[in-house]
Amino acid sequence: MPTQRIYGDACTIARALDVVGERWALLIVRELLFGPQRYSDLRHALPGASSNLIADRLRELDANGVVLRRRLPPPAASWVYELTARGRRLEPVLYALGAFGSDVPVPRDAYLSATSALLYLRQSARPEHRWPVTVCGIQLEDQPFTVRSKQGRIEVRRGEPEQAVARLQTTPWGLMELISDPSRLSDADVAGDPGVFQRLFATIAG
Amino acid sequence: MPTQRIYGDACTIARALDVVGERWALLIVRELLFGPQRYSDLRHALPGASSNLIADRLRELDANGVVLRRRLPPPAASWVYELTARGRRLEPVLYALGAFGSDVPVPRDAYLSATSALLYLRQSARPEHRWPVTVCGIQLEDQPFTVRSKQGRIEVRRGEPEQAVARLQTTPWGLMELISDPSRLSDADVAGDPGVFQRLFATIAG
DNA sequence: CCGCATCCGTTTCGATACTG
DNA sequence: CAGTATCGAAACGGATGCGG
Numbered sequence: 001m002p003t004q005r006i007y008g009d010a011c012t013i014a015r016a017l018d019v020v021g022e023r024w025a026l027l028i029v030r031e032l033l034f035g036p037q038r039y040s041d042l043r044h045a046l047p048g049a050s051s052n053l054i055a056d057r058l059r060e061l062d063a064n065g066v067v068l069r070r071r072l073p074p075p076a077a078s079w080v081y082e083l084t085a086r087g088r089r090l091e092p093v094l095y096a097l098g099a100f101g102s103d104v105p106v107p108r109d110a111y112l113s114a115t116s117a118l119l120y121l122r123q124s125a126r127p128e129h130r131w132p133v134t135v136c137g138i139q140l141e142d143q144p145f146t147v148r149s150k151q152g153r154i155e156v157r158r159g160e161p162e163q164a165v166a167r168l169q170t171t172p173w174g175l176m177e178l179i180s181d182p183s184r185l186s187d188a189d190v191a192g193d194p195g196v197f198q199r200l201f202a203t204i205a206g
Numbered sequence: 207m208p209t210q211r212i213y214g215d216a217c218t219i220a221r222a223l224d225v226v227g228e229r230w231a232l233l234i235v236r237e238l239l240f241g242p243q244r245y246s247d248l249r250h251a252l253p254g255a256s257s258n259l260i261a262d263r264l265r266e267l268d269a270n271g272v273v274l275r276r277r278l279p280p281p282a283a284s285w286v287y288e289l290t291a292r293g294r295r296l297e298p299v300l301y302a303l304g305a306f307g308s309d310v311p312v313p314r315d316a317y318l319s320a321t322s323a324l325l326y327l328r329q330s331a332r333p334e335h336r337w338p339v340t341v342c343g344i345q346l347e348d349q350p351f352t353v354r355s356k357q358g359r360i361e362v363r364r365g366e367p368e369q370a371v372a373r374l375q376t377t378p379w380g381l382m383e384l385i386s387d388p389s390r391l392s393d394a395d396v397a398g399d400p401g402v403f404q405r406l407f408a409t410i411a412g
Numbered sequence: 413c414c415g416c417a418t419c420c421g422t423t424t425c426g427a428t429a430c431t432g
Numbered sequence: 433c434a435g436t437a438t439c440g441a442a443a444c445g446g447a448t449g450c451g452g
Contacts, residue, residue, distance in 0.1 A: 003424065005444085008254050008313050011322035013236055013300050016307030023227070023425070030219055039434050048214050050426050055435060064310075078433075089306050094219050096298040101222025103292075104270075107214050116217035209443065211425085229444070245415055256445045261416060284414075 002060045019064045020090065024049045025057050026097070029083065029090050031115050032067065034145065035158030036082035045113040066090070098123060114140035117172035118147070121179060122154045126203045136196050137167040140175060149200060166192035179204055208266045225270045226296065230255045231263050232303070235289065235296050237321050238273065240351065241364030242288035251319040272296070304329060320346035323378035324353070327385060328360045332409045342402050343373040346381060355406060372398035385410055 003022055007014040020026050024046065031037055031045045042054055058081055061067040066087040072078050083090075098119065117140060127134075127149040134149045137160060146161040147154060161167075169189040170178065178184055182201040185194050209228055213220040226232050230252065237243055237251045248260055264287055267273040272293040278284050289296075304325065323346060333340075333355040340355045343366060352367040353360060367373075375395040376384065384390055388407040391400050 001424095005423080006313050007233065008316050009233065009252075009322070010312045010316035010318040011233075011236070011325065012304040012307035012310070013322075013325075014233055014307070015310035015312065016303040017232065018313070019307070019310055021229070021232075026223065026227075027213065027215065027217075027220055030217070043434095046215075048426090050428085051435070052427095052437080053425070056424095086309075092302040093299065093306055096302040097222040098218040100295050100299055101218035101220070101225070104218070104221035104225055106216045106221065107212050107224070110214055110216035112216040116215070116219075119217065119219075207443095211442080246413090249415095254445090256447090257416065258418080258446095259444070262443095 002056045002063070016093070019066065020061075020093075022057065022060070024053055025061060026090070026094065028054065028057050028061065029066065029087060030094055030119070031113060032081060032083045032087070033091065033094070034115055034118065034156050036070070036080035038078055038080050042081070045115060047111055061087070094119075095123070112172040112176065114143045114145070114172050117175045118145055118156045120176065121147070121204075122156050124179070124204045125149070125154050125200055127152060127154065127200060128203070131199075134196055134200075135161050135164050136192075137161045137164040138175070139167065139169040140172050154200075164192065166190060166194065166196040168197055208262045208269070222299070225272065226267075226299075228263065228266070230259055231267060232296070232300065234260065234263055234267065235272065235293060236300055236325070237319060238287060238289045238293070239297065239300070240321055240324065240362050242276070242286035244284055244286050248287070251321060253317055267293070300325075301329070318378040318382065320349045320351070320378050323381045324351055324362045327353070327381065327410075328362050330385070330410045331355070331360050331406055333358060333360065333406060334409070337405075340402055340406075341367050341370050342398075343367045343370040344381070345373065345375040346378050360406075370398065372396060372400065372402040374403055 006018045009015070020029065027046055028042060031042055037045070039054070039058070043051060046054065058067060058069070062069055065084055067081045068084050070080055070082060072080055118138070129152040131149065136147050138145045138147050143158070144160045146157050146159055167190065178188060178197070179201050182198055185197055185201070190197065212224045226235065233252055234248060237248055243251070245260065245264070249257060252260065264273060264275070268275055271290055273287045274290050276286055276288060278286055324344070335358040337355065342353050344351045344353050349364070350366045352363050352365055373396065384394060384403070385407050388404055391403055391407070396403065
């Protein structure tokens, strides 16, 4: 049963929290940033959230126009949740929270989703502006992502890349380790040119 | 009794929410943006929050280095809460939320705090860059604020201005009305040059 | 009066079990 | 796979109490 308590405060900050202030809501939005996800994908990405909570939040977010429940084309025939245009307007909120949270200690035995690891990569890597556009694939626990470094930025989206100069397969924590110590790339599961990842990860300070 | 639940998620977004994700936490931070506040001031600004909630949140925020509990100098001798440097790092989070929340409908019978009204003014007024620095005072329900328009921006802080070219006294909702219809300034309680407010409010579209 | 603490009914959360 | 159903535990919301 979705919650419906509100702050009763006219401030835009409080009104935003009326929509995404309940527990787990913003983490569900986070998981949808790089593309649509099924209910079971969300459960896997948010192992600490109970199933009814995720279902309730999705209903609320749907009712508030933040996410959309959509049926996949025939062969798949399952349902996915994806961000609406309004939902994507939460991106700056997530980035601001991420900047604040970077010096909050990591809890013991913390889980790390594939999306979270790639958000970290996206946020901290600074490819040089003069580098050519480069497309590579990163697969984290069977979830394929396309990573494109382009004009000083990184774009990430779910799905296999069409043509990639390199592909890396690892886990979310494995990716974090490779980022903090790119020399381990020599032991990693890389197809194609490992130098692409070497150069990209080397732009990350710390 | 302060809450102790955490997401157990290594993502910086989730870690931020471990600190400020509980109900009312970010609204307390909002109320401290323009200067220190006493416990009773916070209760007045957040009438929907129960007393134990505010006390619990302040303890949590204190324990997490977001706010500081400080004794005022002798004549006053009371306690105030103020943002730490870390707490001020939440400003971008609040602005991002405010931007998202601006198209969420205002709840019925919503309350509006003095801070919220001035955040709206600060966020939407666009004084022209060539205008001279102007200091005015705005008093909202006995709470004095100093508003300084300066190089295309507005700075707000709690307290009486030292020397102001104009002073306005009204309520938070009264200020919102004056912003939406500056012609009503002729009926407002203004001392000094009303043109200052006229020009400032006229820069707000809508 | 201020600054909380305590009490208590209600809501929400978290964990697990269950169903179409 | 995609959710419901259930239930104990925790958090919230409102009222009241109480020492300084």
